[in-house]
Amino acid sequence: MTIRWGILGTGTIARLVADDLGLLPNAELAAVGSRAQARADTFGDTFDVPHRHGSYEALVADPDLDVIHVATPHSAHLKHATMALEAGHAVLCEKPLALNATQAEQLIDTARRHDQFLMEAMWTxxxxxxxxxxxxxxxxxxxxxxxxxxxxxxxxxxxxxxxxxxxxxxxxxxxxxxxxxxxxxxxxxxxxxxxxxxxxxxxxxxxxxxxxxxxxxxxxxxxxxxxxxxxxxxxxxxxxxxxxxxxxxxxxxxxxxxxxxxxxxxxxxxxxxxxxxxYQFEAAHVMTCLREGRTESPVMPLGESHAxxxxxxxxxxxxxxxxxxxx
CATH class of the missing domain: 3.30.360.10 (Dihydrodipicolinate Reductase; domain 2)
Incomplete structure (x- = not known):
């Protein structure tokens, strides 16, 4: 079962993750989203990504994705992960899960309300x-x-x-x-x-x-x-x-x-x-969780991210x- 990935953001972490997704069988980097179309296109050219979106809203609206990796700064995690979850996507969100525990609780509540997978990307x-x-x-x-x-x-x-x-x-x-x-x-x-x-x-x-x-x-x-x-x-x-x-x-x-x-x-x-x-190891774990129908990781559980x-x-x-x- 191929898992189709989207990456929200085009910075350093996004590039490292894009590199590593190419090492995983049955992982397809299908889309990238940026605040500027030119950056999305450059990223897409570099990593051979077929769908390049000039806004984060357009990325999360892409129906042909299974999971979105949120690779923006800490301060934007709540907003961007919420967008992806509410659009019906599983989310792997960069660490820390949010700016503070209150935001993390809001994000966890959103994931559970929409019955979507969410995990903090604690890659180590x-x-x-x-x-x-x-x-x-x-x-x-x-x-x-x-x-x-x-x-x-x-x-x-x-x-x-x-x-x-x-x-x-x-x-x-x-x-x-x-x-x-x-x-x-x-x-x-x-x-x-x-x-x-x-x-x-x-x-x-x-x-x-x-x-x-x-x-x-x-x-x-x-x-x-x-x-x-x-x-x-x-x-x-x-x-x-x-x-x-x-x-x-x-x-x-x-x-x-x-x-x-x-x-x-x-x-x-x-x-x-x-x-x-x-970064391929956390991505592989996410794909295993999705194939097993999980909405939470047993290795990096949401309660621990909140704590x-x-x-x-x-x-x-x-x-x-x-x-x-x-x-």
Whole structure:
């Protein structure tokens, strides 16, 4: 069964996803939508997309689509995903699912009211290496009871008030763009935290340019993470328990080596390289869900996406970071 995809947006993520859809059998990139016909046509020429729409409204009105990937900035997720759901399409929406938990709740309600599939595009959760992590942690218990997660992610982006990463109107800041990954990693392993300690450095525009937090869980574990727009934080991760530790190197999500060090000092390293950019795995999962008639993913459930935003809302409130849409 061929699944026909539409992509709403033509930016960097849209291009990476378009590349990776070409790696999947029975996935057809059938349409693209942009706010400008010229951009839709250029994207269509690049990725051999037959239907090029000069507005998002025209894309969601296309009857020959099964699922739409929403690839616009955080601030537009509610509007654009709602349009697609109400038009009768399944939706894979870029992370975070919405700007805040209230918007996420509205979006989830819309999906359920229209009986349509909706999933947050937390692409790292579907990477091949995550199968290894879950097997080692949960099935083989190679670390024993995991007590600690550390994760860092950062980029070096010069301050520019007009850049989306620093623009409050576009949901800018390190947390929603980068910090969401280690937050989601902690949720995947331990669930929502029972207590949070955090700190942030704000940019001149009022968004968080750097942030860090410690998640505490009543049954013992801690998750310690940081995210930065102004520092190359290394993009590493480490899980540890009494029986050993599991470390991901700088580009672990790109298939770079992981290393397991056991309590006796022995080590094992392995890599899970793959073709493409890594977005094909979440897309393949979406197609499986659609073929099975699901309206929600068992791997990235909507309740978890909502809880992630509740936690991030609380962090932003503590830091005094708010977006114009929230006034």
């Amino acid at each position: 959760r579907f990477l091949p290496v995550m199968d290894d992590v879950h097997r080692l942690v949960h099935e083989e218990r190679a670390l024993g009871d995991v007590r600690l997660l550390r994760a860092d992610i950062g980029v070096t982006q010069p301050f520019d008030p007009d850049h989306r990463l620093f623009d409050p109107a576009l949901g800018g800041g390190a947390l929603l763009d980068l910090g969401v990954y280690p937050v989601a990693f902690a949720f995947d392993l331990f669930g929502a935290p029972d207590a949070v300690t955090s700190s942030a450095v704000l940019a001149e525009s009022g968004v968080d340019e750097q942030c860090a937090a410690v998640f505490r869980y009543d049954d013992g574990p801690q998750a310690i993470w940081q995210a930065s727009l102004r520092a190359d934080a290394g993009r590493t991760c480490m899980l540890a328990g009494p029986e050993g530790r599991l470390q991901g190197t700088r580009a672990w999500w790109k298939g770079a080596p992981f290393e397991l060090t056991r309590s006796d000092g022995s080590t094992t390293s392995w890599a899970r390289p793959y073709e493409g950019n890594g 992630l935003l509740q936690t991030m809302d609380a962090l932003r409130a503590e830091w005094g970071v708010a977006y114009p849409q929230e006034a």
